[in-house]
Amino acid sequence: MKLAILGAGDVGRSVADLAGEYGHDVVALADSSHAAVDPDGIAVESVLERKVGGEAVGTADPEDVFDTDYDVLVEATPTTLGDAEPGFSHVQRALEADRHAVLANKGPVAERYEELRALEAESAGSIRFEATVGGAIPILSTIEDSTPEAVTAVRGVLNGTANFILTRMAAEGLDYEHVLAEAQDLGVAEADPTFDVDGTDAALKFVILANVLSDGGFALEDATVEGIQNIPGSALDLAAEDGRTIRLIGEATRDGVRVGPRLVPENSALAVTGTRNIVQIETRHAGSLHTSGRGAGGPETATAVLSDVGRLPPL
Amino acid sequence: MGNVPASSDEDDPDAETDGGVRAYTVRLELVDEPGELLSALAPIADNGGNLLSIHHERGNITPRGHIPVEVDMECPPDRFDGIVEALRDAGINVIQAGEEHYGEEISVVLIGHLVETDLSNTLSRIEDEADAIVQDLSLTSPEGTDGVASARARLAINSGRSTEALETIRTIGTDKDLTVVEPLLAGDAA
Numbered sequence: 001m002k003l004a005i006l007g008a009g010d011v012g013r014s015v016a017d018l019a020g021e022y023g024h025d026v027v028a029l030a031d032s033s034h035a036a037v038d039p040d041g042i043a044v045e046s047v048l049e050r051k052v053g054g055e056a057v058g059t060a061d062p063e064d065v066f067d068t069d070y071d072v073l074v075e076a077t078p079t080t081l082g083d084a085e086p087g088f089s090h091v092q093r094a095l096e097a098d099r100h101a102v103l104a105n106k107g108p109v110a111e112r113y114e115e116l117r118a119l120e121a122e123s124a125g126s127i128r129f130e131a132t133v134g135g136a137i138p139i140l141s142t143i144e145d146s147t148p149e150a151v152t153a154v155r156g157v158l159n160g161t162a163n164f165i166l167t168r169m170a171a172e173g174l175d176y177e178h179v180l181a182e183a184q185d186l187g188v189a190e191a192d193p194t195f196d197v198d199g200t201d202a203a204l205k206f207v208i209l210a211n212v213l214s215d216g217g218f219a220l221e222d223a224t225v226e227g228i229q230n231i232p233g234s235a236l237d238l239a240a241e242d243g244r245t246i247r248l249i250g251e252a253t254r255d256g257v258r259v260g261p262r263l264v265p266e267n268s269a270l271a272v273t274g275t276r277n278i279v280q281i282e283t284r285h286a287g288s289l290h291t292s293g294r295g296a297g298g299p300e301t302a303t304a305v306l307s308d309v310g311r312l313p314p315l
Numbered sequence: 316m317g318n319v320p321a322s323s324d325e326d327d328p329d330a331e332t333d334g335g336v337r338a339y340t341v342r343l344e345l346v347d348e349p350g351e352l353l354s355a356l357a358p359i360a361d362n363g364g365n366l367l368s369i370h371h372e373r374g375n376i377t378p379r380g381h382i383p384v385e386v387d388m389e390c391p392p393d394r395f396d397g398i399v400e401a402l403r404d405a406g407i408n409v410i411q412a413g414e415e416h417y418g419e420e421i422s423v424v425l426i427g428h429l430v431e432t433d434l435s436n437t438l439s440r441i442e443d444e445a446d447a448i449v450q451d452l453s454l455t456s457p458e459g460t461d462g463v464a465s466a467r468a469r470l471a472i473n474s475g476r477s478t479e480a481l482e483t484i485r486t487i488g489t490d491k492d493l494t495v496v497e498p499l500l501a502g503d504a505a
Contacts, residue, residue, distance in 0.1 A: 001344060155499070170471050229493045234455040235424050235465040239496075242335075242467060243421055246496055263422060263498040270499065 001100075001309055004028040004065050006090050007076030008051050011104045011131070012297030015074055016307050017167055022306040027070050030062040032077070037064050053236035066093055068084050072309055076104040079204065081220060084108040088295050091116060091127065100315065102308045104131035104301055110204040115214040124315060128308035129257035132207045134277050136300035137293040140212060141307070146283050148213050151254045153282040158205040160275030160295050161189045161196035162228050162248040165259075167273045170236040176229060189274055198227035199259040206259060218257060226260035239263055239276045245271050316459065337369065337500070338389040338420030342410040343402065344381035353382065358401035363440065364390040367420075381408065387450075419472045420450070421500070423484060427493035429464040430456065437491060438468070445483040449470045 001024045003138055005012045008031035025041040036047045038057025051057045073094035075087050084107030091108055094192070096099040103109060109129045119128050119131040130140045143151050157163050161183060168179040183189035193199045205240070210218040228248050239245050247270060249262040264271050269290050273279045277285045277295030282288050294300040345351040352371060359366060363385050367387040390398060402409050429437070438449050447470040456464030472480045479496050488495035 033389070226494075230426060231425060231496070232457070232465055233464055234457050235496065236427050238424055238453050238455060238465050238467040239422075242469075244422065244498070249499055250352075261496050263424060263493075263496055 001025075001071040001312065002069065003072050003074055004030075004068055004070035005074040005076060006062070007031050007074075007078070007105070008057055008067065009076065009078065011301045011305070012074070013051060014298035014302035015104075016042075016074060018043045018227065018299065018302050018306060020312065024072075024306070024309060028060075028065040028068050029057055029225070030060075030065050031057055032062065032101055033059040033206060034168060035062045035065050037068050039069055043077040050208035051179060056165035064293065066097070070099060071315055072100040072102055074102050074104070074305055074309075074310060075108070076305070078108045081107060081200075081204075083109060084111045088112055088115070091246060092119055095125050095127070098224060098315070099125045100125040100309075100312045102131070102305050102312075103127065105303055106132040106201075106204045106208060109211065110207040112210040113208075113218070117216060122199055126312065128197040128311060129208070130308045131301045131304035133208050134279060134305050135295040136182055137277060137279070137291050137295060138304075138307070139209070139279050139281070141311070142281060142289060142291055143209075143212055145291070146281065146286065148215070150284045150286075151213055151281055151282055154206070154209045154213070154279055155249060155251045155282070156270055156276050156277070156279035157202075157247055157272055158250055158264050158279065158295055159196050159248055160201070160277055161193060161197075162199075163277070164188050164275045165197065165270060166228060166231070166248065168238070169231070170240060173233050173237060175233045176231060197229055199225040199248060199250075203257060203259045204250060206250035206252040206257045208256045210254070213252060214254045214293070225258075225259035228261050231261055237278050243267075247271055290301045317502040320340070336365070336389040337392050337393055337395075338387065338422075338469075340420065341386045341388065341399070341402070343384045343386060344408045344410050345384055347382050352384065354405060355402065355407045358405045358407070359386065359388055361367040362390075362398045362401045364388045364398050376408070383410070389420075389459045419475075419477050420469060421472060421477055421481070422467055422469050423481070423497050423498065424496040425466045425468065425488065425493050426496065427463060427488075427491070429466055429493065430460040431455070432493065433464065435492070437464070437487065440487050441468070441470070441484055444487065445470075445472070445480040446476065447484075449482050463487055485492065 003024050003026050016029050019026050029036045034056040036042045037060040047057050075090050077087050093099040126140045133139050160211040165179045180280040207218045244263045245266045246261050247264050250259040278291050278292035280288050332440050365436045370385040450469045450470050450471050
């Protein structure tokens with residue numbers, strides 16, 4: 001497949017870097033201001049070197065990407081809420097041109113799911129978005145394999161930053177602010193960690209899951225979301241006295257989406273530690289399935305994108 | 316089943332133990348003979364239950380002339396029926412049989428200005444409005460009584476009523492501007 005990658009952050013760059021290993025060619029890589037475009041395949045290594053070195057990825061305009069002959073548009077621009085632009089329009093243009101689109105950007109699938117599916121229905125191309133939920137962990141494909149109708153609920157931990165903070169607070173008896181500063185030093189938390197700690201990031205992922213279970217109907221505004229900013233170290237101590245701990249747990253069912261700090265047994269599957277993510281997929285006929293792994297990171301998320309590319313039908 | 320090592324999580328390969336534990340109260344009646352209590356507790360531990368507390372009501376006598384004992388324990392939901400069965404196999408009379416009779420226990424953590432917002436009123440509201448019994452309470456207020464404090468309450472709730480009770484507690488928390496950390500119910504986690 002010929003890939004056109006929009007977004008040259010960690011995920012976009014990793015997709016470009018690993019595409020060859022998965023047997024695909026990269027015909028375009030664009031950030032918000034420049035693009036490298038070559039119908040015969042861009043020189044990935046030198047393009048990535050330029051980007052990392054702070055230079056423009058190429059001399060072309062990002063707009064030129066859409067005029068290139070590609071099979072799959074990889075949407076890896078930063079997640080935006082509300083109208084989910086420009087990500088939504090990027091995917092729209094690909095589908096209207098009868099191309100496939102694979103998203104790592106959560107915005108369009110969380111906020112405008114039904115519109116995306118309507119565009120897909122009119123297109124020869126299709127959309128996939130494994131990378132939007134849980135990075136490297138095969139969650140959507142597991143649901144797809146079990147058929148979404150047979151899945152009654154999905155629960156778990158889908159934000160590594162919040163989980164890291166809660167794990168450290170419980171282990172060290174420290175308060176939220178201390179651990180957050182440590183997480184920022186380690187690069188686990190971003191300079192502005194708001195979406196991670198207030199539950200928004202996890203909520204977007206569970207909204208996407210609810211959309212998959214119900215074939216649409218949910219957006220971020222439909223989710224009940226609570227963050228971990230108000231959890232003091234003493235609350236984790238009290239939980240530990242009782243053999244429990246606190247985790248930022250999300251739940252997606254056909255009835256709705258809820259994300260908030262919850263008490264879970266310390267030794268339960270959902271009480272993963274550090275930045276690890278886990279989901280429990282509750283099925284009608286096969287009990288619960290648990291799948292766990294790295295929920296973020298460039299190469300990790302890129303593997304989900306490239307698995308999606310591999311599952312696309314030929315155009 | 317009675318000779319497996321106590322507190323091993325590997326003894327019953329069919330039980331799902333990674334979905335969390337849930338607290339249960341079981342009422343037994345014991346013959347007033349030495350060693351009866353010990354032999355009643357062994358099947359619980361042997362089958363993966365963790366004893367939380369025992370109320371041995373020596374002063375009370377059941378209509379049959381036996382001594383009522385109330386045992387609080389926790390175990391994975393999949394193990395519970397096995398424990399009841401093992402108790403009966405050991406000749407123990409389990410008074411309250413049938414799942415609908417077993418009380419459920421849940422813990423919640425409340426965070427906020429607990430003292431300023433009248434903790435005892437908060438707890439009575441939980442008892443009245445959520446139809447729960449506060450079994451015990453741990454409170455820490457590292458910042459002093461006028462700062463942010465945390466409390467863990469263990470609540471007894473009528474079987475099958477946990478979801479409604481938690482909804483009510485959530486509302487009380489919102490009223491008083493408290494953060495309520497609810498348990499993920501083991502039935503959901505199993």
